[in-house]
Amino acid sequence: MIDFIQNTIDGVMIGASYGLLALGFTVIFGVMRRLNLSYGPTIMIGAYFGTVLYLHFGAGLLAVAAAVVVGAVISGIYVERLCFAPMKAGAGIASMVSSFAIWMQLEQAAVLVLPRHTYPFPPLVTGPALEIGPLLVRPDHLIMLTGALLLAAVVQLALYRTRFGLGLRAVIANPIAANLVGVDVGRLVVLAFAAASAIGGVAGFLVLAVDQQVTPMFGMWATLKGLIAMMIGGLGSIPGALLGGLLLGVVEVHSHWLFGPQVRDLFAYFVLFAFLVARPGGLLGRTIDVELSHRA
């Protein structure tokens, strides 16, 4: 029983980071209705910005965090300009494949800058786990969870309480109507991309500072985890993204504990598959028409 509670707690902690990744995905997806495969790799580029500062210039934790976010935003905008902005309506699949090509590009760029497979990343906090009765909670996990909840709250507030959020929701609801009330849709899409990358940057920083190491594979990992969490939680729903992440985390930790790492991943994909077949809209989302088909 204690194990079960402990695992659930750990799952929630890890799930928080998945939820964060899904949050950024959801923002891009909601606005564009297109899939950005290089979402993870742009975060990875941000992480490499931070790692270079840390390794070569001895930057502190905050400076590294800022560098990760800035790097993710810059590469995120690069992806938007190259893979999304120039694509006509109906070319959603070209955007997706193009974002995949840029993924390959970003991964190789990272390897050129730092050629070894792994590099150390500065730890969030060092120190023993907190003991709460019979349960153990890692302090960095706690920070990650707090960060995820805070950031989700900030995103939710920004969407529902600011002019930017108002415009964004207008675009999500109906781009033409948004145009008609005076929203500059093109500009807003770039801003949304930048915001999503910033969210991803924070998520990436927290995850890496807990893992204390960075590899070029982080890009693929982030894309996959974010995508799975988003699909489980429901397309286009902010609370759904977070919930999907948490569910994924809990499922993973429990199945890892019971059956080992390989079966953990098997379970994660099975949950995803089962959700897609039985409830394509995910936990909280609805079935949204995604512009991936290639009608001319």
Added chain:
Amino acid sequence: MLDVSDLVTTYGKIEALRGVSLHVEGGKITCLLGPNGAGKTTLMMTIAGILRPRRGSIKLEGTELVGLSPAKIVSRGVALVPENRLVFPEMSVRENLLAGAYQRRDKSGIAADMERMYARFPRLKERREQLAGTLSGGEQQMLAVARALMSRPRVLLMDEPSLGLAPLVVAEIFDIVAALNRDGTTILLVEQNAHMALKVAHQFFLMEQGRVTFQGTPGQLAEDEVIQRAYLGTRRVAG
């Protein structure tokens, strides 16, 4: 006020507007009648900047609007109440109105205008925190009008405000149109409901297959004649 001259807009392969010219007088209600597919909605979307014309010009008090983004056109003072209303269904009534004022930065002015809208549309006030998608058709139409007014337009374009509404609600909408005009708003109105439209309009245009085929004042043609020309065909069948 608003001068459209020789406007040509193509929609894919369809030439939807084949050289449309018309003049909307300031402070008046101008009405556009014609069968489906005549190009009325295309004209409205072109004026609002959603569609780009092949050629021709649209001038608002002498300033060219062609080539401006829809957002710029809104800030110049042209607002469109689109066909089928297109309210933001997942936003509250209040948020829809706020979105209407998206180009404006004067917080106190926006707040004052919100109150004015609530005064004019009491039912919107009652439902201010309700999601727009849950409103009835008539309420959504009022919201769409109010949302457009929030940008303080000099010219209000309305595309078929009576579409799909029950007769009583249609009468209500037209009362609003007339009232807005009395307060000094210039209105260009596209309508199917010719009777209502001719009752409020100061001048009207008939459109057919992308062209203006008639223009005049409501007294000029008998109502029956308008209907005959616009919808039932001029060629009388035998028998």
Added chain:
Amino acid sequence: MLDLQGIAKHFGGVRAVDGVDLTVKRGEILGLIGPNGSGKSTIVNLVSGLFPLTSGRILFNGDDISDLPSHARVGLGIARTFQNIRLFGQLSVWQNLWVAQNSRLQRQEMFFKRWFGGSAGVQAEIGRTLEFFDLAHKRDELAANLSFGEQRRLEFARAISARPNLLLLDEPAAGMNAEEVDQLDARIRKMRDEGFTVLLIEHHVELVMSVADRIAVLNFGRKIAEGPPAAVQDDAAVREAYLGTR
């Protein structure tokens, strides 16, 4: 031939079609008119099976087809065109017709002929259809490359290729100029002479008045009048529908 019995379609709270009875007799051209939003296109979508009915029944030659999927209705001989042209733009004119042309002739074809190019009979029939619609010279062109008028004709030709018992035309004159409308008028008349049954939805009232045997008028999802063109034209309720309420 086609019997609509109290059919209704509600979208959320909107009653697009609200209890309509309508019969299309074999060999006639029935015109369906009415103000914008009165439910005409919805009826075509219901008959061709794109939406499920909210209530009512659709009988075709006496059989209830209300629950058949759309491809099965095509098999029974119901073909249609679209208000906004829908073609397979990346396929050639010929290919657009070939698959649509799935009727009697092809069912008799041998496997190889059926799947590779069709027999001489099928080829000849497609050729005749193309001639009739003045498209023979565009046979190998991609549909997307055709002009607007040609695309409208191709859509019409494709519907005819299925040799339908019932043809649903959804605003075939939309976007056409006067000359093209006259040609369309002549084609529809010719088809009646060949024995096609047609349900014609059209805003171009001159066209409807000219070709239809009978006309039904819809307003707010309900049928408000039905009869020969001249009677409908003079019907007070019809004028009122177009005029709107006082």
Added chain:
Amino acid sequence: MDDYLVSVVSNIGIISFVALSAYLLLLTGEISFGQQAFFAIGAYAAGIATAMWGWPLPLAIAWGAAAGAACAVTLGIPTLRLRGLQFAIATLAFAEMVRILFELWRYQIDIDGEPVGPNGTDGFRNIRYVFDHNIEAFDFMMLIYAVLAVTLGSFMLLERSRLGVIFRMIGEDATLASLQGIAVARYKVFAAGIAGALAAVGGGLYAHLTTYVEPRTFDVMLGVHSLAYGLIGGLGTALGPLLGVVIDVGLLESVRLFAGYRMIIFGGLVALLLIVRPRGLLDERLVHGIGRLFRNAKSGTTRTGRGPP
């Protein structure tokens, strides 16, 4: 030909099968991130057949293809009603499950004192059919290309046939296709089955080319690449995905100049290409235009309109 060239050319041939498999689904309007699963199934099934059951190679490949098709149809029935992104992610989840199951799967028998068969993450080693039968690398390459040629020929026939036209119709507008009397769902499952078989044939050949397979070879990267090949090379003809593979694996692999920068250049080029040609190099319009040139050259300027295009 030197050994390196033979191996690169053989690889191009094998990857082409997965690319064609993804392309076939693209034709019907479906985006699959999971064709690598059938590649894996084909590789394991054919490998087991020759190395453990002693079957001859052609029979083993056919058996692998059948297994791939059966799995693809089984997957297709629940998933093909999903739309766009949901279908794509469902196939991805399926493929990853298949990969992990192969990582967990152990099925070994003793042959000449050595254990042979799938061994979890260590993979399946000693698929020695090619060695045992003294088949030269060059000859095996020719075998790959013979099978590929037959496949391509079938694709060419398909493109001209009613079935190919139906596939493209479904891909362009499934609703409209159903209004031509086409039972869309059935054709989609059928296409998924053929696509599964195709990928599995590639997998069977791959297992015998490399003599061993590891589950991690069949990860998402392979799936997304296979999808991208069709879009890069063009969706107008089955030569499109092949061109995509040749450009990626062939050209960039062999030009050593790009070492270290290959993906930077390739990725950028692909992104730019897709802006200009969102349906790839050999898209429908280009293919149609070329086809017309040929027809005109053959029949002169006055065509009478006989025979299929």
